[in-house]
Amino acid sequence: MLFFAIRRLVGAVFVLLGSSFLVFALCAASFDPLSRYYTLQPRPPEAFFDNLRAELGLNDHFLIRYWNWLTGVLTGDFGETVNGTPVADQLFQRLGVTARLITAAVIIAVILAVVVGVIGAVRQYKPSDYAFTFLAYLLIALPTFWFAALLKEFVAVGVNDAFDRQVLYTLGEETAALGLYADGWELWSDRLAHLILPTISLALLSFAAWSRFQRAAMLDVLGSDYMRLARAKGLTYRRTVIKHGLRNALIPLTTVVALGIGTLFGGAIITEQVFVWNGMGRYLLESGIGNNDINVVLGWLLVSAVFVVVFNLVADVLYAVLDPRIRLS
């Protein structure tokens, strides 16, 4: 088991290295740090461009630039933005904001998916099963931003009217500049109120697919021999379903969830854009691509690659731990 985990870990490091190379190649081909000077009127002299190229190291060979960037990243230096501020500080501050969103969304989505999936399987072909199935189909077919706008339009306005004060917020990750003077309960309750709607919109979309998956896994388990044996031994139905059924049916879901977190990272971009959250997503769109800033995009892509690779690793190891039948060869 330990060897398996270590081998996977080493493999993951190599995948990350390859991924960082690919990411660097993609960005080096896509972004020209000098492009914002090309359109200046009057156009700066060629000597200016030559100086800048030499200063930014653009004249070096591609592999040398990659090496310089990589060694920088490994020591925590993600380079500077076009405005001359270090990328690393901003990136990790933004990552914290997005991590709040993704963590909350994953927790809600998993709990809902398990509950709904199990209900759907236990009451297969009953009205509740059909209702949840229909709901899942609808949610899977919805574009994130349309659903989020729907939430803003109905849920936010409705709840706020019902309480007669602003309970749910539709813009931003916290009240502007509140972090400067408030802390403790005031700050976190404000953040929580800002968190609810984006979390729901992000969670419900993954929940739909996961609940279908959980339902299928549960149906598989319910039809197995050991469930019949458990019943034959005289256990109550409830106990067989929860102790023997659910625990086995959760194994496939862990993998799917671990792999899905990487996708959520991409999905969060849209959610953040709709709710004007200043997290990773908007950092990529506004500061990165909007400003044509190669270091920001590079840092972003690397962080997301780390996320995906780490959770792939977690999925592999979790699967082997949870299901001893998996051969570790």
Added chain:
Amino acid sequence: MASTKPQDTTGSAVPAEPGAPAGGGVDREFGIRARSQRQQIVRRFLHNKVGMTGLVLLAAMLLFGFVGPLLYSTEYASQNRNAQSVSPGTAGYPLGSDAIGRDLLAGLMQGVQRTLLIVAVFMVIALPLGLLVGAVAGYFGRWVDSSLMRLVDLILTVPLLVVLIVVASNFPELRTPQGVGLILGLFGWLDLARIVRGQFLTLREKEYVEAAHALGASDKRIIFKHLIPNALGSIIVWVTLAAATAIILEASLTYLGFGVNQANATSLGRLVSDGVQAASTRPWLFYFPGIALLLIVLAINLIGDGIRDAFDPSNRRVRA
């Protein structure tokens, strides 16, 4: 017996032809008609309520998009300064109009057409690419497999949406339906390659592949005549699900400003993302495109599930 019909005993087994064998005594006695595998699959699909609902829904949307413009002659491109943002039901504007006086109903029809165009371009690029890479990796195995699949793994370490954003941001001239289809296609084959490879890894160990090898069939023939037809179920299911994903991705890209965003370009995603800004002030611009998109994606997903059940009825525990 043997003396009267010597050819039966000396010849090989009766070839398994689809359809009713001529004069099969057993068949006549029990009144069973043999069905080929394809006939069975089509039959199962036609009896599948979910799949048929999807098919009918999709057919209705296609009729709306392609036959609708023949019956409803208003041009989407024509702007009317006197009918800006009129609500549904206004004379001449059954579903209302947008801020520059374009008719929403005509826009929806055109949007459905363009969205289908995007899916078509996407498929034309992604399907052969994914099939080829997956087939080569799965069939030849060894270093071909490991290098191709590592490459796929590496690309998949970055969320697909982000790759699309970064690539699309460099090509403003691709902000048209065809262009978005192209970009989607260039990066949308990765999961198909994984699926096909997985199928091929198991299929190539089967006896009929060995038999084809022994008979001297070329690799090309085995891949195209034996393996791909047997992996067809998963491939078709991928086609439906990927089509649905492509439509959603196009809408998301357009919403973020990297999709169908050129001045005169239309798609359902464009209409939906333009409508989001008008959700509270001009709700018809928000709801109608959103619902149209929802119906198409829903229909395609339902068809996909129907096809999956038709190819693999085992998980239904229902006799087909």
